Amino acid sequence: MRNLSAEMARYGVSNMDIQSLLGCSSKTVTNKLSDNTAFSVSEAIKIRDTFFPGLRIEYLFAQANELQDSA
Numbered sequence: 001m002r003n004l005s006a007e008m009a010r011y012g013v014s015n016m017d018i019q020s021l022l023g024c025s026s027k028t029v030t031n032k033l034s035d036n037t038a039f040s041v042s043e044a045i046k047i048r049d050t051f052f053p054g055l056r057i058e059y060l061f062a063q064a065n066e067l068q069d070s071a
Helices: 002-011 015-022 026-033 041-051 064-070
Strands: none
Touching: 002 041, 015 026, 015 041
């Protein structure tokens, strides 16, 4: 989730903000941001709509291998 993490830093969105929005634990957010577990489609839409309405979901939630393929 390199793009999501970068945009979180750029927009000042913390892990705690994501945790509060999704109603999950800090460990869950850490696992999702580390690609250990996946965000659901509804979680991705909620995050994008709340914090990054001008950005595409495909960009925010691109996997590391997808970023290399598009380079």
